[in-house]
Amino acid sequence: QLQLVESGGGLVQPGGSLRLSCAASGFTLDYYAIGWFRQAPGKEREGVSCISSSGGSTNYADSVKGRFTISRDNAKNTVYLQMNSLKPEDTAVYYCAAQFHGQETCYYYGMDYWGKGTLVTVSS
DSSP, X not given: OOEEEEEOOEEEOTXXXXXXXXXXXXXXXXXXXXXXXXXXXXXXXXXXXXEOTTSSOEEEOTXXXXXXXXXXXXXXXXXXXXXXXXXGGGOEEEEEEEEEOOSSXXXXXXXXXXXXXXXXXXXX
16 A cells, blocks of 8 residues: 655644654655645645655745755665744644656655645644
């Protein structure tokens, strides 16, 4: 069964850090670009960050630039999202998604597989 599983969410105080993981099972991520998305209560889902299949190209939403870092370890079939200096407005369910293509870029649309999400709550 092909699936993506997110982990690493939880409750953190403002200014704190979390590292999310997106692990694939049933397929290899080598040829997949990966995107991280989030959806806060009452809001639409938005793209947060994405990374190309090789890891050579990344993109960040303006709201997280300088605070979040996306990376991947294809040997572990896992993509990470390091989140620092977290703010209450970062509170959301975070999803990872995979898109099959070999281009040296990434997109926030046309995803082939989605995980079920992990909740991040930033609150004092």
